[in-house]
Amino acid sequence: MNPILLNIKNGIARITLNRPKSFNSFNREMALALQNALDDCHLNKEVRVIVLTGEGKAFCAGQDLVEVTDQAQNPGFRKILDEHYSPIIQKIRTTEKPIIAAVNGVAAGAGANIALACDIVVAHEKVSFIQAFSGIGLIPDSGGTFFLPRLIGFQKASALAMLGDKVSAEEAEKMGMIYKVFSLENFEEEVTALANRMATMPTKGLALTKQAFNLAMSNSLDEQLVVESKLQIEASETHDYHEGVAAFLEKRKPVFKGE
Numbered sequence: 157m158n159p160i161l162l163n164i165k166n167g168i169a170r171i172t173l174n175r176p177k178s179f180n181s182f183n184r185e186m187a188l189a190l191q192n193a194l195d196d197c198h199l200n201k202e203v204r205v206i207v208l209t210g211e212g213k214a215f216c217a218g219q220d221l222v223e224v225t226d227q228a229q230n231p232g233f234r235k236i237l238d239e240h241y242s243p244i245i246q247k248i249r250t251t252e253k254p255i256i257a258a259v260n261g262v263a264a265g266a267g268a269n270i271a272l273a274c275d276i277v278v279a280h281e282k283v284s285f286i287q288a289f290s291g292i293g294l295i296p297d298s299g300g301t302f303f304l305p306r307l308i309g310f311q312k313a314s315a316l317a318m319l320g321d322k323v324s325a326e327e328a329e330k331m332g333m334i335y336k337v338f339s340l341e342n343f344e345e346e347v348t349a350l351a352n353r354m355a356t357m358p359t360k361g362l363a364l365t366k367q368a369f370n371l372a373m374s375n376s377l378d379e380q381l382v383v384e385s386k387l388q389i390e391a392s393e394t395h396d397y398h399e400g401v402a403a404f405l406e407k408r409k410p411v412f413k414g415e
Contacts, residue, residue: 158174159173159174159175159189160172160174160189160190160193161211162196164197164202166355167205167356168203168207168352169193169196169200169205169253170207170209170351171190171193171194172210172211173190173208173211173215173216174186175220176210176211176212178222179213179214179216179261180211181218181219181221182216182219182220182241182266182267184231184239184240187239187240188240191243194244194247194251195247197253198247198252198253204253204354204355204356204357204414205253205254205255205354205355206254207351208256208257208258208270208271209257209347210261213261213262214260214261214262215257215259215267215271215283216263216264216266216268217262217264218264218266221292224236237297241266241297241298242298245269248270248273249273252360252363252366253363254275254276254366255274255275256275256276256277256278256347256350256351257270257272257278258279258343258347259277259278259279259280259285259325259334260279260280262284263279263283263285263286264286264288265287265298266298266300268286268300269296269298269299269303272299272300272303272333272334275366278334278335278336278337279328279334279338280338280339280343281337281338282325283325283337284322284324285322285325285328285333286323287300287317287320287321288320289317289320290318290319290320296317300317301317302373304333307331307332308333312331357412358394358396358400359396359414360415361394364390364391395413396410396412396413399411399412399413400412
């Protein structure tokens, strides 16, 4: 069974973690396959937005502990981090395509932090997020120590990382960890509507916005103002900017190309 499913239609690339019997926990095969899928989407000019989700009842339960306890198969933590999770996070943040994490079930450990690295995170009302690392004596990885405190603040992030509390989707939305919660029955409809909306937007501008937010993570205000000036000039030279202005003046709906 393919551990990653990739479907591309109408500008939307849907990447599905596909190890449902293991709650979509990561082994080496799935980690490398996800990297390949992200690369394919990055290079494919037809792709305007990426949706990352899971098959079955879970989004992702994190690392497959069977793999790391199997003496014959265990790749070791250095390889798991350097070759599996760190490249996934880097690809999520550097691809020019906006990524929606459609969290369809529990997101734990690395699974939670991969979701939080995406540009927009939505979940249904039955979902929970868990920083599960402390329960087995580990630290948050997959960008967890970077993104979580920036999303919800130092105190809350520190407590969740150390205590491993389960956070409901509703709580996650209230604390700013995720963008929005949808009802379970309407989840797929809402995700599709959001993806369709983003696929028709000026996605070159969205890519530049993503780049600006990435740089803002480490820049001073003065440095970021320079970044904004540079990227705004680049945005103003795109087809979509000129189309957007023309459509506004002509009082019609714009037709963006992502160029």
